Amino acid sequence: MDIRQLRTFRSVAELGSLSKAADRLRIAQPGLSRQIKLLERELRVQLFIRNGRGMLLTSAGRTLLDRTEGLVRQIEQVRDDIQSAAGRPAGRVALGLVPTVSAVLSGRLAARILAEFPYISLRxxxxxGGHLVEWLHRSELDLAITYGPATDLHLVTQAIGQEDIAVVGxxxxGLRSRKQVTFDWLLQQRLIVPSVAHGLRVLLEKSVARKRMALKALIEVDSYRAQISLMEEGLSYTLLPASAIRAELAAKRLEIAALVNPTITRELVLASPTTSLSxxxxxxxxxxxxxEIEQMSRKGHWKIRLAD
Incomplete structure (x- = not known):
């Protein structure tokens, strides 16, 4: 195996298509196909199932991807750092974001990276959060913004800050006129909530346990976009940070009230792998x-209490 073959293999695995991988790598499709066949011949296994829908990994292919992903990323980082030595940061950076952070940050961040660092390719x-942490441990991501506390993650972390979770309906x-509701009131409602593996649900369940009460889940939805859609249909209430629904609040498609007695606060951290240098x-x-987050906080675009 050589690095060229492994990069080719990874691109085909990610994109599920020889033609798309050929476009990304700027390699003629027959040459790319030949590299895959040589790799399969060397390993004496079939790495892909080829069908009309594209290229699907076999179990052996999945094993190869899992075992070599971090290695290929480290080799690519060496190349990127050498190219960056001239003072122009260059290379590919994979950034993971939890959905509610992506909603407020991804567009502004991508625009700034394109304008200020044109040689960086941002993915x-x-x-x-659970998926992002797993991918960081496998070095499939370079960075991720996820939920704290940092001590639970076993990663290199930098504290970003804390923001309150509000009740959205x-x-x-009537949430707009009430301005705030108590936790006891919330627990009397049938709620739209994420599943138990979701970071926001974990925060909610901890608060419910301290009250020694039961959570009434009308429906479990792991997509916060779907949560918004269900609320716009008038079905129920949910909990979200205000930053994630600024557009819907401005358009009066949703209403929001602060949650009190107790409040629920999430901690956000910027994390990176421990297994390799950034x-x-x-x-x-x-x-x-x-x-960018500091600027957004200062200008009132994101109500987050920044870490010291």
Missing amino acids: IVESY PPGS SIAATTVSATIMS
Whole structure:
């Protein structure tokens, strides 16, 4: 195996298509196919199932991807750092964001990276905290913004800050005029909540346990976009940070009230793998993230209490 074959294999696995991988790598499709066949011949296993829908990994292919992902990323980072030595950060950076953070940050961050660091290729991956932490441990991501506390993650972390979780409901729910509701009131409602593996649900369940009461779940939805859609249909209430629904609140498609007695606060951290040094490009993106969040907080675009 050589690095060229492994990069080719990884691109085909990620994209599920020889033609798409050929476009990304700027390699003619027959040459790319030949590299895959040589790799399969050397390993004496079939790595892909080829069908009309594209290229699907076999169990052997999945094993190869899992075992070599971090290695290929480290080799690429060495190349990127050498190219960055001239003072222009360069290279590919994979950034994971939990969905509610992605909603408020991804567009502004991507625009800033494109304008200030044109030689950095930013890949944004949106998923839930548990997935992001797993991918960081496998070095499939360079950075991720996820939920704390940092001590639970076993990663290199930098504290971002804390923000309150609010009660969100449909138009006409009365939340806007009430301005705040108590936790006891919340527990009398049938709620739209994420599943038990979700970070926000974990925070909610901890508060419910301290009250020695039961949570009434009307429906479990792991997509916060789907939560918004259900509330716009007038079905129920949910809990979200205000930053994630600024557009819906401005358009009066949703209403919001502060949650009190007790409040629920989430901690956000910027995390990176412990298994490898951050590339110059990843360090640049990390600094830009912290700078952008500080600007958004100062201008009132994100109500977050920044860490000291």
